[in-house]
Amino acid sequence: MKIAHLSDLHLLSLEGAVPMRLFNKRMTGYMNLRFHRKSVHKPFAVEAAAAEIRRLGVDHVVITGDxxxxxxxxxxxxxxxxxxxxxxxTPDQISMVPGNHDTYTxxxxxxxxxFRYFEPYLATDLPEIPGPFPFVRLRGPVALIGxxxxxxxxxxxxxxxxxxKQLGALSRVLSHPEVRSRTPILxxxxxxxxxPRLAKTLLEGLYDAKEEAALLHGVERGLLLHGHLHRRIHRTLPTARGHIDAVGATSASLLHESDERMAGFNLYEIDxxxxxxxxxxxxxLDPVTKTFSEVPIPKG
Incomplete structure (x- = not known):
């Protein structure tokens, strides 16, 4: 099974950004767009990634927010x-979760x-565990947990x-027999x-990361796929029975001189x-030819 991982598309449009809708947190976001982000995040990079993923004929695509x-x-x-x-x-072949920019206000x-725009991509195969998050999609050898x-x-x-509430539901998901018999992909x-610094964690980290790690302690193997950092990164979360590979994708729209950050997507192959x-x-991505080449994912 081959899974493609996109993240941080940051598709840009200021239509509808009338003054009254900017008198909130969007003001800082608008200034970032106006003076910085728009110069490095390009929609054509996302479109090129989508075309390449389509050419590769993957079984499933996951999109991890923003x-x-x-x-x-x-x-x-x-x-x-x-x-x-x-x-x-089809919607059965795509799973999506939101990022902080998708709940900006x-x-x-x-x-x-x-949820209203992407409900078909958040459908769950375990209706006994109320959603919309976490949702679970059972696909062959894997259980995708959104x-x-x-x-x-x-x-x-x-x-x-x-x-x-979501952590409690995640605990029930991980103990479900349909999930336990598959490789979990969070x-x-x-x-x-x-x-490493508390101040930075308070500004951009995950407040209950320790609680999540505790819930995953009994998992033998799996993937935890994320975005947010706008860089390729591969870290390992040790568990009592093995480990989980925590892998970050770069921003699919980011043009950057570094291989670690240049736009693209990740691929995972599951037996x-x-x-x-x-x-x-x-x-x-090669932004000139709009073609793709394989690059290593740095270890964190």
């Missing part, structure tokens, strides 16, 4: 078009904007949290490994019979 910039409806429409038309897959969070770490924060704060925006993780690789 698909928008300001959580405006027009941005969600852009993402919806890309997912529905460019990837060439309390209005977008309370209105469940991400989590939301996205909560609205004050300006300049991009930290995430799973929170007690999808979330924020990584479980926090920055159909045993569920063993056979390969973890990454594809980097």
């Amino acid at each position: 698909v928008t910039n300001l959580a405006l409806e027009v941005e969600f429409e852009l993402v919806k078009k890309l997912v529905e038309e460019d990837l060439g897959l 309390r209005g977008s969070f309370r209105g469940k904007r991400f 989590l939301s770490t996205a909560v609205p924060r004050l300006p300049l704060v991009a930290a995430g949290a799973l929170r007690p 999808l979330q925006h924020h990584p479980w490994h926090n920055p 159909d019979g045993s569920g063993a993780i056979r390969a973890i690789t990454s594809c980097k």
Whole structure:
């Protein structure tokens, strides 16, 4: 089974960003777009990645959040078009979770904007565990577990949290026989490994990373796929029976001189019979030719 991993699309559109809708946290986001982010995040990179994924004929695509910039409806429409038309897959073959930019304001969070636009990609195969998060999608040798770490924060704060209710549901998911018989693949925006400095963790980390790691302690093997850092990174979470590979994808739209950060996507190969993780690789965009080449994922 081959799985492609996209993250941090940051598709840009300031349509609808009328002054009244900028008098909140969006003001800092708008200034970032106006003077910095728009110069390095390019939609053509995401479109090229979608075309390459389609050419590769993968079995499933996962998208780990920050698909928008300001959580405006027009941005969600852009993402919806890309997912529905460019990837060439059915909703059963695509799983998505939100990032902090997708719940940028309390209005977008309370209105469940991400869920309303992408509900087909959040469908669960375990209805006995109420959603929308975590959702579980049983696909051959794997159990895809979608989590939301996205909560609205004050300006300049991009930290995430799973929170007690979702952590409790995750515990029930991990003990479910359909999940225990498969290789779990957790999808979330924020990584479980926090920055070494507390101040940085408070600004952009995952507040309940330790609680999540405790729940995963009994897992023999699995993947924890994330974004947020805009860089390729591979870390290991030791467990009582083995380990979990925690792998971050770079931003799919980011043009950067570093191989670690240049736009692209990750690929994971899972053995159909045993569920063993056979390969973890990454594809980097050449922005001139719009082609991709394999690059290593740095160990964290």
